[in-house]
Amino acid sequence: MGGKDIRVGMVGYQMMGKAHSHAYRDVPFYFDTDATPKLQAIAGRDEEKVASAASKMGWSSYETDWRRLIERDDIDLIDIVTPNNTHADIAIAAAEAGKHVICEKPLGLTLEQSQKMLDAVKKTGVVNMICHNYRFAPAVQWAKQLIDEGRLGKIYHIRATFLQDMLMDPNFPLIWRLKKDVAGSGTLGDLGAHIIDLARFLVGELSEVTGMTETFIKKRPLGGMTSNLKPEIESHEYGDVTVDDAVAFLARFENGALGTFEATRYARGNRAGNRFEINGEKGSVRWDMENMNNLQVYLEDDERGLQGFRTINCTEEEHPFAGNYWPAAHIMGYEHTFINLMSELMNGIAKGDSPEPHFEDGVKNQAVLEAVETSAREGQWVDVSKLLDAVRL
Known part of the structure; x- marks a missing residue:
């Protein structure tokens, strides 16, 4: 077990929550990393279910509001395993609070939204990653x-x-x-x-x-x-x-x-x-x-x-x-x-x-x-680089 503890706060607890929780628990078993994940807290709206998930998956505590999770000073990393329409709000708030962020794919609902998420982590300098696990x-x-x-x-x-x-x-x-x-x-x-x-x-x-x-x-x-x-x-x-x-x-x-x-x-x-x-x-x-x-x-x-x-x-x-x-x-x-x-x-x-894939990869995937989608709607070839150029203006 290496390095300092990285206290993780995870938003969501269904299938991907199980996969991420299991991974955090097993990282120090197989890898001598420079930091060690600590399962600090998870968040979910249903108190009975999130309490049960926290107990089953080994989390120390839980919250019923993700905003409270981000406000806590004993959280270093926010992990987002929620439906896609919540990714941007959680990631941007986490970055603005100085928390590192890992987010399930796709990064956002739209390219413009994904770019705002990238802008937020760049502005604050927090470490960020998007969870395309098959690369690994x-x-x-x-x-x-x-x-x-x-x-x-x-x-x-x-x-x-x-x-x-x-x-x-x-x-x-x-x-x-x-x-x-x-x-x-x-x-x-x-x-x-x-x-x-x-x-x-x-x-x-x-x-x-x-x-x-x-x-x-x-x-x-x-x-x-x-x-x-x-x-x-x-x-x-x-x-x-x-x-x-x-x-x-x-x-x-x-x-x-x-x-x-x-x-x-x-x-x-x-x-x-x-x-x-x-x-x-x-x-x-x-x-x-x-x-x-x-x-x-x-x-x-x-x-x-x-x-x-x-x-x-x-x-x-x-x-x-x-x-x-x-x-x-x-x-x-x-x-x-x-x-x-x-x-x-x-x-x-x-x-x-x-590490790659990070939020910039998420934006490029989103493009x-x-x-x-544009091609299917309009029936023509679409230039990917032009979409990226437009969203970054």
């Missing part, structure tokens, strides 16, 4: 290292998907993720944001996009989800779905690469089909989150007759983060991506630097999301 799978980090070392040569293509089937039932309730005023966008911002971030991380900045979206089921019964993520219908009344169910778009990258992207919750048989393939002049890599420890690698300079994709189990100590866990091939899971991310956050806070 050792196999993804290894793919990044191969690309950066030039092992694949010039990159030509990325194909990225995030396929789910959670909305196939037309009686699945109208949860907050299906309401534009709460979520900002639908599958695009929830799943598409992840593959956009991975593409930017691995290949580079996107320059222009053209896309389409579709909402297959326009009305759903009113309701929500239970604490264990089971759908819960609360009324016989129906409400309008105001976001996309599925999105597909093409992209050009600043380095000349081409990209194809698809995200949907209507791909029967796919629970979490977060996948990419990247092709370069000297080789290719493939990754599938449902088999997240493995990276498939093809290298053109292998001798003829032995060429083909090989499967690398990225659990050796040479693979980023993997050496902090178990012996080779003793498999890691989804939760370890959060532990890896939080270890970087702790080191960043100790050094006073914001792509907004460009895709």
Whole structure:
């Protein structure tokens, strides 16, 4: 256990709250970081539920108002795991109070709102991060290292998907993720944001996009989800779905690469089909989150007759983060991506630097999301850089 305690205040306590809480608790078990997270307090509106969550997940105290959490002088870091329409208010208030901030994705409801969040953390100099945990799978980090070392040569293509089937039932309730005023966008911002971030991380900045979206089921019964993520219908009344169910778009990258992207919750048989393939002049890599420890690698300079994709189990100590866990091939899971991310956050806070992905990455991801929405609405290619230039005026 290293460094000073970083006293964490988390707003929210559902699925992402569980993932973040678990990560904070396990960081000192696996990593010798320059600072150590301390589960100081969580906030939620329902006192009975937030008290129960605090007890179960190991938090020392709780609040029923996030503003009170930010006011406390025994909190160093604010962690935001709430619906998207609350991100900006909480993050800006936290930054203005001198608290470091980590926020779930997407950063804000809009590009303009996300930029205000970035401005706030820049003005106060607090350490900030956005929680794109898939970057922190050792196999993804290894793919990044191969690309950066030039092992694949010039990159030509990325194909990225995030396929789910959670909305196939037309009686699945109208949860907050299906309401534009709460979520900002639908599958695009929830799943598409992840593959956009991975593409930017691995290949580079996107320059222009053209896309389409579709909402297959326009009305759903009113309701929500239970604490264990089971759908819960609360009324016989129906409400309008105001976001996309599925999105597909093409992209050009600043380095000349081409990209194809698809995200949907209507791909029967796919629970979490977060996948990419990247092709370069000297080789290719493939990754599938449902088999997240493995990276498939093809290298053109292998001798003829032995060429083909090989499967690398990225659990050796040479693979980023993997050496902090178990012996080779003793498999890691989804939760370890959060532990890896939080270890970087702790080191960043100790050094006073914001680890990637930070709020600036969140703004750049948001620009792509907004460009895709604009393209789908207007039926034309949209320049991502122009959107960023406009919001920063």
